[in-house]
Amino acid sequence: MKKLLELTVNRVQRQIAVEPTETLLDVLREDLGLTGTKHGCGEGDCGACTVLLDGQPVNSCLVLALQANGREVTTIEGVAADHDRLHPVQQSFVDLGAIQCGFCTPGMVISAVSLLQSNPKPTEEEVRQALSGNLCRCTGYQKIVEAVLDAAEKMGTGKTGNTADKRRA
Amino acid sequence: MLAANFDFLEPETLDEALDALFENDGAIPIAGGTDLIRDIDLGKKKPTLVVSLARIGELQGIRVEAGEMIIGPLTTMSAIAKSSEVKTRLAALKEAASRMGTPQVRNRATFGGNLCNARPAADTAPPAIVAGGIMELIGKDRSKTVPSHKFFLGPGKTVMRSSDLLRAIRFPRLPPNTGTAFVTMTNRKSAEITVTSVTARITLESLDGKIKDASLCLGAVGPVPLTAPKAVSQLIGKSPGPETFKKAAIAAIEDSKPIDDFRGTSQFRKWLVQSLTMRALRSAFERARGGEF
Ligand SMILES: Cc1cc2nc3c(=O)[nH]c(=O)nc-3n(C[C@H](O)[C@H](O)[C@H](O)COP(=O)(O)OP(=O)(O)OC[C@H]3O[C@@H](n4cnc5c(N)ncnc54)[C@H](O)[C@@H]3O)c2cc1C
Ligand code: FES
Numbered sequence: 454m455k456k457l458l459e460l461t462v463n464r465v466q467r468q469i470a471v472e473p474t475e476t477l478l479d480v481l482r483e484d485l486g487l488t489g490t491k492h493g494c495g496e497g498d499c500g501a502c503t504v505l506l507d508g509q510p511v512n513s514c515l516v517l518a519l520q521a522n523g524r525e526v527t528t529i530e531g532v533a534a535d536h537d538r539l540h541p542v543q544q545s546f547v548d549l550g551a552i553q554c555g556f557c558t559p560g561m562v563i564s565a566v567s568l569l570q571s572n573p574k575p576t577e578e579e580v581r582q583a584l585s586g587n588l589c590r591c592t593g594y595q596k597i598v599e600a601v602l603d604a605a606e607k608m609g610t611g612k613t614g615n616t617a618d619k620r621r622a
Numbered sequence: 623m624l625a626a627n628f629d630f631l632e633p634e635t636l637d638e639a640l641d642a643l644f645e646n647d648g649a650i651p652i653a654g655g656t657d658l659i660r661d662i663d664l665g666k667k668k669p670t671l672v673v674s675l676a677r678i679g680e681l682q683g684i685r686v687e688a689g690e691m692i693i694g695p696l697t698t699m700s701a702i703a704k705s706s707e708v709k710t711r712l713a714a715l716k717e718a719a720s721r722m723g724t725p726q727v728r729n730r731a732t733f734g735g736n737l738c739n740a741r742p743a744a745d746t747a748p749p750a751i752v753a754g755g756i757m758e759l760i761g762k763d764r765s766k767t768v769p770s771h772k773f774f775l776g777p778g779k780t781v782m783r784s785s786d787l788l789r790a791i792r793f794p795r796l797p798p799n800t801g802t803a804f805v806t807m808t809n810r811k812s813a814e815i816t817v818t819s820v821t822a823r824i825t826l827e828s829l830d831g832k833i834k835d836a837s838l839c840l841g842a843v844g845p846v847p848l849t850a851p852k853a854v855s856q857l858i859g860k861s862p863g864p865e866t867f868k869k870a871a872i873a874a875i876e877d878s879k880p881i882d883d884f885r886g887t888s889q890f891r892k893w894l895v896q897s898l899t900m901r902a903l904r905s906a907f908e909r910a911r912g913g914e915f
């Protein structure tokens with residue numbers, strides 16, 4: 454029987470009737486249409502389904518939707534502060550070629566954003582550690598790590614302009 | 623959508639949770655869900671009611687009372703890894719929690735869930751055992767305590783009834799000049815289950831004295847985490863150092879009961895028991911001498 458789920462997704466309060474057997478990933482993708490979050494393995498191994506739950510990265514495939522009741526979720530659709538501007542981490546992924554097929558990218562970006570919130574100047578090893586729950590079958594990881602370090606540097610110096618800004622300038 | 627059919631309850635008090643577990647035959651508690659959700663999806667567990675423990679305040683957090691460190695079963699691996707209490711009182715538990723799974727898993731996976739799920743490779747069980755952790759169990763109208771080395775009965779089996787909950791894990795203060803260490807071998811650094819782990823505790827008579835007391839626990843080489851009496855008998859009363867540690871490490875092989883599986887053969891696991899025992903003892907000894915626990 455469906456139950457009422459109340460949660461905040463990307464700063465918007467939501468009320469949805471969900472089945473107890475739905476995972477948070479199901480609700481995000483199927484009920485809310487937020488398909489940026491991907492379904493990879495469904496068992497906690499690949500990290501494609503990573504979202505922030507109360508600010509911490511978790512595998513949304515391993516959370517029952519009702520376990521998120523009253524909590525705050527941030528998905529890839531909500532990491533940027535406003536709609537026509539990418540988050541600096543997203544911008545660095547684009548600029549440094551850290552995206553190939555893109556399937557792992559939303560999860561990678563969420564893990565990276567969370568790392569830079571708690572550790573604005575990570576070492577390469579710390580970046581690799583923070584991304585160790587996110588698998589990528591395309592890039593070989595190197596460019597992803599470089600993109601996160603690049604974003605860290607730009608966020609540190611305040612130079613986070615995206616291509617849209619450059620065009621305007 | 624999981625291939626299952628169950629109802630969901632998230633009570634705010636321990637009594638409500640215990641009532642729900644007692645009154646509903648197919649009720650199962652859920653903590654972080656990192657083991658249970660997959661077990662449900664695979665049809666290994668078939669609950670009719672899932673009772674979330676997440677909102678029960680008294681099951682959360684790490685506190686120190688009368689010298690004892692008391693860890694709530696809902697405490698996540700991330701919280702244990704960050705805790706200064708755990709770091710200064712039981713380094714082996716910090717080591718186990720810090721490396722388990724992935725960052726995402728550690729943010730959900732709880733200490734209680736790892737213990738109650740009772741996999742032979744559960745990484746936080748051996749640190750609990752070498753430190754003499756005491757499991758506080760509670761059911762409707764009863765409660766009891768069980769030493770952690772008597773908690774596990776077999777893969778997925780503990781002394782708990784299905785309507786019981788693990789309420790807390792209590793760690794009496796370790797004696798002075800004690801050090802602990804957890805070392806593990808996995809096929810990859812991240813997102814991998816332990817092939818073999820060894821956890822050691824050494825207590826010295828004095829900073830440069832003999833070994834007064836010791837404990838070893840071998841992970842993933844038997845149906846439950848195994849204590850290693852033959853190895854320990856090679857340590858007590860001896861001078862700490864490579865020779866003593868080597869004798870204990872060779873004896874530890876006899877204490878282990880490994881099987882072949884896709885992560886490693888039993889022969890490989892025996893070699894691991896020996897080399898990881900050496901490393902765990904060395905590291906525990908260094909901590910004991912350095913005033914760390
Ligand atoms: C990708 C991945 C990697 C992993 N890597 C490791 C690893 O390296 N090492 C390792 O040891 N484990 C690993 N695990 C397994 C798992 O994450 C841990 O065992 C975790 O600690 C389980 O905790 P949980 O809170 O998620 O438990 P849950 O899934 O919520 O519960 C597990 C079981 O314990 C019961 N339970 C939970 N809390 C209580 C309580 N207080 N009282 C009574 N019963 C209770 C539940 O009913 C259930 O049967 C991994 C899992 C994944 C998905
Ligand atoms: S889909 Fe959740 S970790 Fe792979």
Ligand code: FES
Binds near residue numbers: 551554555557590592
């Ligand atoms: S870009 Fe294809 S999986 Fe990472």
